[in-house]
Amino acid sequence: MSSTLLATANQFYLLQQKKGRSFPHHGFTPRAIAAKRFAENTTTLSLSVGFFLPTMTQVHQQLEQLTVERDDIPMEKVVTTVVEAIKDNLVLFGDKLARLAVQTVIACGLAKKNKPYMNSVVYLWNVYPGLHDHYVGETLRYLRLPRFLSSLFGPHALKSDVDVFMQDISAAAAAEDSMKRAVLDMVADSVVDMVRVLLPPWLLRGPALSFKRRLKLFGHDILMRFTVAVTKVTGAGVGRAIAGHRGEYWGEIIGVATASFLFERISAMFLDYKRAGRIGSKSEVERGRSRSHSHGKDDVKGLTSKPQKTGERGRREGRR
Known part of the structure; x- marks a missing residue:
């Protein structure tokens, strides 16, 4: 390069950055x-x-x-x-x-x-796989483990590319750089997921689900990938602010690792809120029914009590 x-x-x-990568x-x-x-x-x-x-x-x-x-x-x-x-x-x-x-x-x-x-989007997307070899290799060296194990995580990165990633930048710039790759990955994954929805399940060796069910799972996957992108970008920005370029790399990985947990928690909260809303609406309907039923009983009592009074008057007049 x-x-x-x-x-x-x-x-x-x-976004205008005070300290961004060149x-x-x-x-x-x-x-x-x-x-x-x-x-x-x-x-x-x-x-x-x-x-x-x-x-x-x-x-x-x-x-x-x-x-x-x-x-x-x-x-x-x-x-x-x-x-x-x-x-x-x-x-x-x-x-x-x-x-x-x-x-x-x-x-x-x-x-x-x-x-x-x-150019910056393509550069980051192209360089990022090689960063695994560099930063995992640093960790292995610190733990006194064989350095060659880092090659399992990706190709070897050039020193010039690592130097670009190590530039002194702001947390906001780190977050935006992470967002560039996150958006590219999310768009690509969404395209493939949509194609999987259109293909017959037997071709993908999956369960025989209806198209409607597969479409619903596709929406679920989109929300999950959006959560991953948000946690990844947040982790990169926070990590850069705390620990520089190493924090940016590991913070992004930690963000991805926490995405599944956060998505499950948010989904559970949404379901609880939705369930509570359904219960509240049912209780209001039941209250309305009970009120209308009680009003109906009062009306019936009023109608039946009036003839009784006229009957008693007639009997009294007859006795007289």
């Missing part, structure tokens, strides 16, 4: 961006961690369960178990590659704009 700065830092942000021009063509991301996610290590290892784990667990249920396992059952595990994990790995492909298409579209802000 070229080290020539495009412009002042404020050109890379929507991004170098990525210098990538759409074809180069696609080739780089494809190469990163189809290495032997990526295939092993993303496909082969989960498949072997699933086969092992299912065969172990079969041995508990029965002493002898037919060869046909073993072959069926292996084939089913391969199919399941092919769908999962294909889903991951599809999301990365949509991200890449969006990044290529932004790169064609050749504008400072779009």
